[in-house]
Amino acid sequence: MNSVAPNRLGFFGPAGTFTHRAALLCANPDDDLLPFDPIDKVYDAVLDGHVDRAVAPIENSAEGYVPPSVAQLWRLRGKIFAVDHVSIPVTFSLYRKIGDLTQMTRLAGHPMALRQIAHWIEAKAVPTREASSSARGLEIAAKGEPGLYALGPPDVGEMFSLEEVETHLEGKTANRTRFLALAAAPAPLSGTRLCTLCLDPVSQSQMLMRAGLTLRNFQCSPTKTENSLGGYAYFCEWDLGTPISPDHASALDYGTDGWFIGVLGNIRG
Numbered sequence: 001m002n003s004v005a006p007n008r009l010g011f012f013g014p015a016g017t018f019t020h021r022a023a024l025l026c027a028n029p030d031d032d033l034l035p036f037d038p039i040d041k042v043y044d045a046v047l048d049g050h051v052d053r054a055v056a057p058i059e060n061s062a063e064g065y066v067p068p069s070v071a072q073l074w075r076l077r078g079k080i081f082a083v084d085h086v087s088i089p090v091t092f093s094l095y096r097k098i099g100d101l102t103q104m105t106r107l108a109g110h111p112m113a114l115r116q117i118a119h120w121i122e123a124k125a126v127p128t129r130e131a132s133s134s135a136r137g138l139e140i141a142a143k144g145e146p147g148l149y150a151l152g153p154p155d156v157g158e159m160f161s162l163e164e165v166e167t168h169l170e171g172k173t174a175n176r177t178r179f180l181a182l183a184a185a186p187a188p189l190s191g192t193r194l195c196t197l198c199l200d201p202v203s204q205s206q207m208l209m210r211a212g213l214t215l216r217n218f219q220c221s222p223t224k225t226e227n228s229l230g231g232y233a234y235f236c237e238w239d240l241g242t243p244i245s246p247d248h249a250s251a252l253d254y255g256t257d258g259w260f261i262g263v264l265g266n267i268r269g
């Protein structure tokens with residue numbers, strides 16, 4: 001790592017993303033905020049010492065983990081550390097060019113944002129155009145043909161010379177997105193900290209392998225029961241070393257301590 005630039009906070013940009021909002025909440029008063037795009041550049045900026053911390057989205061209450069961020073945490077494991085986190089409600093506004101009275105013919109937005117208002121898009125039957133961030137979607141609308149609208153955080157119309165025509169497209173309850181503050185050294189262990197571990201289930205499950213089980217895949221999906229972060233269902237795919245014995249069958253069936261470990265499938269390997 002090169003020498004670290006103090007008071008520089010990177011974020012997944014450009015300016016105007018939801019991550020920019022989260023970064024403003026994480027920033028110290030004398031921090032310079034620097035945008036990086038795409039997400040791998042946010043992580044590289046910390047690794048290379050261009051910034052001393054950076055903010056990237058990690059998890060959304062409706063859509064779960066943000067795959068490009070998880071991929072970077074895995075790529076840079078042992079080199080980049082989550083040192084703080086912040087979550088904000090994500091509420092979506094609709095933007096168009098100022099004075100564009102053409103009916104909406106296409107809607108630009110970040111794929112995660114588009115998915116969060118899928119019901120609204122379906123009701124309008126409008127085709128979508130994916131952008132690498134909400135801010136890029138707003139830039140596309142500002143430059144694009146009449147009728148090309150975009151989805152973004154509230155109150156950013158002026159920044160992109162766009163008109164905010166509708167707010168709260170998500171309906172009554174806003175989802176939340178959690179963002180990590182990243183640094184090149186771990187935070188000191190003091191007080192209660194959320195510990196994030198990432199593991200390669202295939203090579204690191206020796207103990208389970210000795211029991212005849214090889215973990216092949218592990219996914220979690222938000223249960224979406226409430227609009228809050230943290231409710232997940234876990235899906236695991238295991239290779240069974242031997243045909244299922246009555247012991248395995250009971251181990252994989254309903255847990256008695258609150259965990260549901262129901263068998264979802266049993267496929268010939």
Ligand SMILES: O=C(O)C(=O)C[C@]1(C(=O)O)C=C[C@@H](O)C=C1
Pocket residue numbers: 012016017018019020057060066090110112113132133134135177
């Ligand atoms: O596009 C942005 O504005 C972002 O900051 C990214 C991002 C994400 O990756 O989930 C952040 C929050 C919203 O859920 C939608 C998009």
